[in-house]
Amino acid sequence: MKKKKNKIENNRLGYLMTIPATLLILLVDIYPLFNGISLSLQKYNLQHPDKRRFIGLDNYVDLFQDVEFLGVLGYTFFYTIVTVVTSYLFGLILALIMNRKMPGKGIYRTLALLPWAVAPSVANVCWRLLFNDRVGIINIFLMKIGAIDSPILFLAKGDIARYTVIFTDFWRDFPFMMIVLLASMSSIPRDLYESAYMDGAGFWSSFRYITMPMIKGVSAISTILMFIWVFNRFDNIYLLTGGGPNKATYTLPIMSYFTSFMRGNMGKATAMAVVMLMVMTVVAIIYLRVMKSEENE
Amino acid sequence: MKSKNTQKNIINIVIYVIFAILLFLLLLPLISMFGTAIKTHDAALMTTSLFPEKWADLSLENFGYVMIKMKFGKNLLNSAIVSIVVTLACIFCAAPAGYAISRFKGPYFKFYSVLLLLLQMFPIMLMLMPQYLIFTKLHITNSLLSIIISYTTGNLAFSIWLLKGFYDSIPMELEQAAMVDGCTKFRAFLTVVFPLTLPGIATVSVFTMLNAWNEYTVASVFLKKDAIMTMTLGLQKFVQQNGADWPSLMAAACIATVPAIVFVIFSQKYLIEGMTAGAVKG
Amino acid sequence: MKKRTLSIILSLGMVMGMLQGCGNDAATENAPAAEQTQETEPAEETDTATEPEAGQEDAGQGEEAVAGGTFLDEIEPDATLTYWEMQWASGEYQNHVQAMVDQFNEENEYGITVNLEMIPWDGYYETFLTAVTSGTAPDVYTGASTAPTQYAQMGESLDLDPIIDAWKAENNPILDDIAEQYWGFFKYEGVTYGLPYGVDPKQITYRKDFFEEAGIDKLPTNYDEFLEACAKLKEKFPDKIPCLLTAGGNEPSSNHMAEVLNGLNAAGMFDANKNATMLTDAQRENYEFVKTMMDEGYMSEGSGGYGDADVEKIWLSGGACILFGRSGNIMINTDIEENVAVLPPFTGPSTSEGKYCANVNGVAGFSQTEYPNASRYFLKWWMENNIQILAGTGNGNLPLRESYYTHEAYKEHAWYQETLDNCIKTGITQAYPMDSMFPEFATMEGEKVLAVALAEVIEGTDVETALQDCNDAIQTVFDDAREAAE
Secondary structure (H helix, E strand, O other), X not given: OHHHHHHHHHHHHHHHHHHHHHHHHHHHHHHHHHHHHHHXXXXXXXXXXXXOEEOOXXXXXXXXXXXXXXXXXXXXXXXXXXXXXXXXXXXXXXXXXXXXXXXXHHHHHHHHHHHHHOOHHHHHHHHHHHHOOOOOHHHHHHHHOOOOOOOOOOOOOHHHHHHHHHHHHHHHHHHHHHHHHHHHHOOOOHHHHHHHHXXXXXXXXXXXXXXXXXXXXXXXXXXXXXXXXXXXXXXXXHHHHOOOOOOOOOOHHHHHHHHHHHOOEHHHHHHHHHHHHHHHHHHHHHXXXXXXXXXXX | OHHHHHHHHHHHHHXXXXXXXXXXXXXXXXXXXXXXXXXXXXHHHHOOOOOOOOHHHEOOHXXXXXXXXXXXXXXXXXXXXXXXXXXXXXXXXXXXXXXXXXXOOOHHHHHHHHHHXXXXXXOHHHHHHHHHHHHHHOOOOOOHHHHHHXXXXXXXXXXXXXXXXXXXXXXXXXXXXXXXXXXXXXXXXXXXXXXXXXXXXXXXXXXXXXXXXXXOHHHHHHOOOHHHOOHHHHHHHHEEOOEEOHHXXXXXXXXXXXXXXXXXXXXXXXXXXXXXHHHOOO | OHHHHHHHXXXXXXXXXXXXXOOOOOOOOOHHHHHHHHOOHHHHHOOOOHHHHHHHHHOOOHHHOOOOOOHHHHOOOOOEEEEEEEOOOOOOHHHHHHHHHHHHHHHOOOOOEEEEEEEOOOOHHHHHHHHHHOOOOOOEEEOOOOHHHHHHHHOOEOOOHHHHHHHHHOOOOHHHHOOHHHHOOXXXXXXXXXXXXXXXXXXXXXXXXXXXXXXXXXXXXXXXXXXXXXXXXXXXXXXXXXXXXXXXXOOOHHHHHHHHHHHHOOOOOEOOOOOEOOOOXXXXXXXXXXXXXXXXXXXXXXXXXXXXXXXXHHHHOOOEEEEEEEOHHHHOOOOOHHHEEEOOOOEOOOOOOOOXXXXXXXXXXXXXOOOHHHHHHHHHHHHHHOHHHHOOOXXXXXXXXXXXXXXXXXXXXXXXXXXXXXXXXXXXXXXXOOOOOOOHHHHHHHOOHHHHHHHHHHHOOOHHHHHHHHHHHHHHHHHHHHHHOO
């Protein structure tokens, strides 16, 4: 009896501790979320507010029959996964390097965080000028050292633009991965490594058996979070290419923006958002299941 | 032994060099931003080099224009206020919540973490109009309070999740030891566990602070009064419909990165100072 | 004698009744007279003998003359208005607008106070839409040219015909100062929702010095001659871009290139029935022209990725010879200014006179306002006094009022007169061939649907496919709009 009472009391503390966060979320997030879901079941165009009415799942049916939507969904997936994977790997390598005893570590860490410190609109304009085929430093330098004969059309050719935007997103994201992984790694006590080294473990095995398990939790969380952020990201690509050229870099957030604001079709746009939400939920569930099962092995 | 040391040194040097090159590449936008800002106004518009080509082209006039004539400092101040308050508020809400989700079992807590994830997934563009409606009803639009609330909530989800991860890696034995000594659970949290998650707190603060510092869309919709415009809105004063005053914009952007960088340097200390190795026993 | 005094007293009483403003106050001495002046129509029915007297008695300045029976009689007292002004020029433009607003606040006799809020261009669309749909729209604003009509369709725009009636009643010279065709530009379903004040010219400018060096002594007058000129420029300056244009980025600038092509060959992209018309010979010629420029290297290969920043950088650093489809104003007060001139519009194969595009911008109000007549009054005053925010402030708009061009600021730079002659006086509007702006244009401009053919041809697609895709995209916008209205 006493045990059960303790448990409830303990849980009460837990409930209390979540109250500030819950209040904010209830105030600011819940209404938009439910409003969005309910809007997706309506036909609602901002230009004709008087024609608003309930139409059930029609918006969703339209979406899945829309070839363009499916194609855009595909590219968004591709772009997100590549960005997350490259950011994670690069962040991991950097974190491993910086975890060693190294002079000047602090400076490197600060420098690596700088991409995050610049306003996106300014960063994108700078990238635009750097990638320019005539006056951009990147092309000028590459041609000077003879690596290429003619300028690379980073933003003008669709096939290349697809990767250019991945690069600029990666540029923005790897610092996050690096810092998070580094913070997690730094809590691994040094003597673990030292005793492993004494036992003759090389770099790779100490990484595999000491580092990896300890950062697994944080890795899973940060990759899922990053997947969600990048999937939903609007600013970076829109400021750089506007979804072009010729819709080569057209992602779901941009499509949703056009549909909701430019076409005024709130019903369809919120349906898109809900579909995105479902996709991300499925991905998250699968991912976390996989992570958990690996842990249990 | 000696050859192994030199081998290690060589590896270190190679790593350093690769690192330096990489960082230069990655910092190109910032370098070009800075290079444009230190040119004279005319040279910045007409030359295409990374840095001023002639001594005559080097000038700080853009910075002067931005800070003195355009009173950019006011925008910086507003952003600073918002960022600091948001960061503190976020930690205040996220630290206990993350702990609760990490330590307590039950359907409520499981559902909570799922809900947090879900909330992240809804695109901000579609949240804009309903959120604006809410704040209009509360009569706080066109005030810094509105974006403070919006930003804090926006950063809550990932902060709680991240901190949960950090809490998970701290063994429960520590609190239990403290409680055996007579602490309440909450006190144990505050005095034992919370300090150990300083790297996590520092991580969350850095990103929350930088997110709030650089956010544009929500601020542009919520804030219209000149006196409360944040830094990102202030940057837009240099932008016209089909073009911009690039030199001034770059100068303003340079100035805007300074507080962010200062904060990053400041928090470095806490990012890495991990748990003392001796705390973990057994 | 007594009768006469009585009639005079009655007339004075009527005048005082009119001056009461909003006739909610039933305690006026002459209730019947007050009632009559509430409607704008019966103005003619009131004793006209008293009108001139009333006008002359009250009017301090000519512009403030109370023309009987217009909205000016019903201005709400002590109104507070929110005025949204776009960032039409960078930097200190705000100070000029604030000075104008301060002047109004001091001058106006109705106790109207106007609060200025500057709106940045980045994300302005969301800002306006969110404000309107949540009931917190400003009272008056300048904004995108599509806004008055677009919000009129939603039922949110303020009806501005009373202002035009007031101008007519006082014979205000402004009605002749702005060319006839522009007054109808912001009409939707027969009602005026915006007052046209400025033009953002979309034109072609060129480097006189480069043309001279390349031996081009006669300016091109048609497409073939233009291509020949490009060939000469390319030969003489292999490192420079002969023809610089924007076809990328997220700014709507690529739309403007398409608009200029429309004007040069009298080719519309849609017709009055709201159907797409890209599959015409005239448009075919246009995009064959573009394709030739691309194939022959007369434009940069990277044009498909150029935004405003790239174009400005290249143009100002002397990397190009012709700037196509943009306002020429970026070169003002720079070193290259004396070498830049406006190319008189040349003519495409399917028409006899090529034209540039004058993108009309208007000032308007929202019907959500609590003070419709005060807003109208401010708008009227604004149109009459806005030279101080147009001349010499770097405003991207050129005035529509011809009389403004006598201001020194417009004489300082040759570009203004050249644009007035070549673009504003003779140009098409962006809504060509429609007479007025229409709501679907906002979608087409925002999603850059107008530039689909341009972007595809530049990336290498063949002209027929590009035209078809553009046609489909434009048609889809119209069809979606029709569907939304059902």
